[in-house]
Amino acid sequence: MPLFLPLDQQEAWRDRYRREHPGWRPATHVYRDLVARHLGPATRVLDLGCGRGGVMEELRPRAGWAAGLDPDRTSLAEHRIPxxxxxxxxxxxxPFPDGAFDLVCCSWVLEHLPDPRRALKEVARVLKPGGTFLFLTPNVLHPLLQANRLLRGTGRRWVPRLYGRAEADTFPALYRANSPRRLRALLAESGLEVCALIPVGDPTYLAFNEALYRLSCTLEALLPAPAKVHLVGEATKPWP
Known part of the structure; x- marks a missing residue:
């Protein structure tokens, strides 16, 4: 049995979980809405780790100007917005000057960074005073993430098969900035003030059948908020 559920099946269980738990939303929806609230006709945005598209595919028209940064040339060449x-x-x-952006956003990026302290200092540098940094990342305190760390490499082997990605598009997760405490510390060191750090649960990753879905829902209900599987965060660069 694979460690994670294929994406199409996972979405079906999410739809059910949403019906059974009114008000619950997947972390990607929470993140997307947070980004949308910070956009305006004069907003300059950097999509950090933009890959082939991401949140700016939908939200770019709401921003004044948006750009992406990614280390993978193939992904950039195949970006869905030519x-x-x-x-x-x-x-x-x-590679942008100081104070170039009102908003820097990144999803599924922080977990891959070899030097998150340096990266967050760079985020702070390119933000204008009063600018905002938004992010979505896994929470290493979740039991599933703990298991993935113990079974090193397992997630990277299965992700291409389950999510239809090329193996070259599946990057190693280092989890060096992936707990609430660690994130708060690194953001503070970088000169950014945390406005919100939202834990978002999701019991669907192991819902391979009805019994496992129900078990996952029970475990989800027992998990304390700081150990939920995803973290959606907002931090600002203070005015001098």
Whole structure:
């Protein structure tokens, strides 16, 4: 049995969980709505780790100007918005000037960074005073993430098969900035003030059948908030 459920099946269980738990939303929806609330006709946005598309595919028209940064040249060449401004580079050395952006956003990026401290300092550098950093990342305190760390490499072997990705598009997860405590510390060191750190549960990853779905829902109800599987965060760069 694979460690994670294929995406199409997972979405079907999510639809059911949403019906059974009114008000619950997947972390991707929470993140998307948070990004949308920070956009306006004059907003300059950096999509950090943009890959082939992401949240800006839908939300770009709401921003004044948006650009992407990713270290993978193949992903950039195959971006689903052909005229989307994008650059090849790493979060630890963002090739934009100080104070270039009102908003920096990233999803499924922080867990891959070899040096998150340096990357977050770069985020703070390219933000204008009063600017916002939004992110979505796994929470290493969740039991599933703990298991994945123990079974090193398992997730990377299965993700391409389950989510239809090429193996070259599946990057190793290092989890060096992936607990609430660690994130708060790194953001503070970088000169960013945490406004919100939202834990979002999701019991569908192991819902291979009815019994496992019910078991996952029971475990989800027992998990304390700081150990939910995903973290959606908002931090700001203070005014001098």
């Amino acid at each position: 005229d989307f401004p994008r650059a090849c580079g790493r979060a630890e050395s963002i």
